Amino acid sequence: MPVSGCTKSHPHDDAPDTAESFERLARLPDGPERRALRDELVRLWLPMAERIAVRFRGRGESLEDLYQVAALGLVKAVDHYDPCRGRAFEAYAVPTVTGEIKRHFRDHMWTLHVPRRVQDLRNRVRSAVRELAQTTSGRAPTVAEIAAHTQLSEAEVRAGMEALECFSALSLDAEVTGTDGYALGDSLGEPDPGFDLVVDRAAVTPCLQALPERERTILYLRFFGGMTQSRIAQQLGISQMHVSRLLSGCFDRLREELLAESG
Numbered sequence: 458m459p460v461s462g463c464t465k466s467h468p469h470d471d472a473p474d475t476a477e478s479f480e481r482l483a484r485l486p487d488g489p490e491r492r493a494l495r496d497e498l499v500r501l502w503l504p505m506a507e508r509i510a511v512r513f514r515g516r517g518e519s520l521e522d523l524y525q526v527a528a529l530g531l532v533k534a535v536d537h538y539d540p541c542r543g544r545a546f547e548a549y550a551v552p553t554v555t556g557e558i559k560r561h562f563r564d565h566m567w568t569l570h571v572p573r574r575v576q577d578l579r580n581r582v583r584s585a586v587r588e589l590a591q592t593t594s595g596r597a598p599t600v601a602e603i604a605a606h607t608q609l610s611e612a613e614v615r616a617g618m619e620a621l622e623c624f625s626a627l628s629l630d631a632e633v634t635g636t637d638g639y640a641l642g643d644s645l646g647e648p649d650p651g652f653d654l655v656v657d658r659a660a661v662t663p664c665l666q667a668l669p670e671r672e673r674t675i676l677y678l679r680f681f682g683g684m685t686q687s688r689i690a691q692q693l694g695i696s697q698m699h700v701s702r703l704l705s706g707c708f709d710r711l712r713e714e715l716l717a718e719s720g
Contacts, residue, residue, distance in 0.1 A: 473501040479540045498535050499528075505547070506531040506554050513558050523558060530557025575620045581607050582617030664714045672707050675700060 475498055482498065485491040510527035514520050534550040563576050585606045589598035598606075603614045630640050665673060671693070678684045678692070686704070690697040 475501060475546060476540065479538060479546055483540055495535055499532055502531055502535070502546070502550060503528060505550070509551065509554050510558060513562070516562065518562070526558050526561045527554050530554035533557065575616055578609070578613050578617035579620035580617075581609065582614055583621065660715060661711060664711050667714075668707060668710070672703055675703055676707055679704065 478494060478498060482491065482494050485494065506527040507524050510520065510523035513523055530553050531550060534546070534553040537553075538546050538549050540546070563573075582603055585603045586598055589602055589606055593602070600611050600614050600618075603609070604611045607614070609617075665676070668676075675689055675693070678689050679686070684692075686700045687697045690700045693700070
């Protein structure tokens with residue numbers, strides 16, 4: 458049995474008159490006939506769902522993906538619509554499809570994770586800004602004005618305004634405003650390898666202080682004075698081989714003491 462065609466006036470020009478078809482769908486048991494009728498109803502109402510999706514373009518999601526989300530919302534509307542409640546399908550489907558798209562943005566399109574409560578504040582603040590912009594003579598509404606309009610606290614309004622900046626992120630290659638080609642990534646710090654030495658130096662200090670004075674002198678001249686073993690030997694009046702043995706002995710002693718402390 459074919460689905461009824463367009464015979465009544467609707468807010469949407471291409472909205473089909475499917476009241477009888479939904480009543481029949483509600484009576485049919487699960488099976489091929491019911492699934493075929495369901496699919497046909499989805500097809501007939503798809504133009505309306507896509508028109509709703511178009512309203513959300515330009516917000517960081519492709520129109521094709523928005524169409525898919527809207528179609529998913531339409532399928533849910535068809536599956537859950539109850540004609541016995543006396544409400545027209547269109548009145549039920551429009552908020553269902555719109556809610557599905559908004560949920561998609563809320564759950565999948567935020568660059569930074571934002572708590573649900575803050576996301577709700579963002580939406581209320583954004584709507585208030587649009588409404589107040591019509592009465593503020595071209596200037597941006599103040600936090601106090603938004604708070605009064607939304608019946609939120611000023612702290613909640615500020616949280617919502619901050620969340621507006623979390624919906625998308627800049628590339629690290631983006632140029633910083635007011636600079637001559639200075640990239641955002643250039644302003645980020647990097648780990649300082651010197652910090653890794655702080656703990657090591659603090660751990661080895663007591664061990665170095667326990668060494669005999671000559672060994673401490675040799676270590677200082679070698680690693681802080683930049684002197685070769687031959688020059689150290691000349692300065693101390695000993696052989697280069699002796700300097701080498703003393704250095705090796707210092708290393709072994711320090712290594713053993715540090716390993717013993719860490720164990």
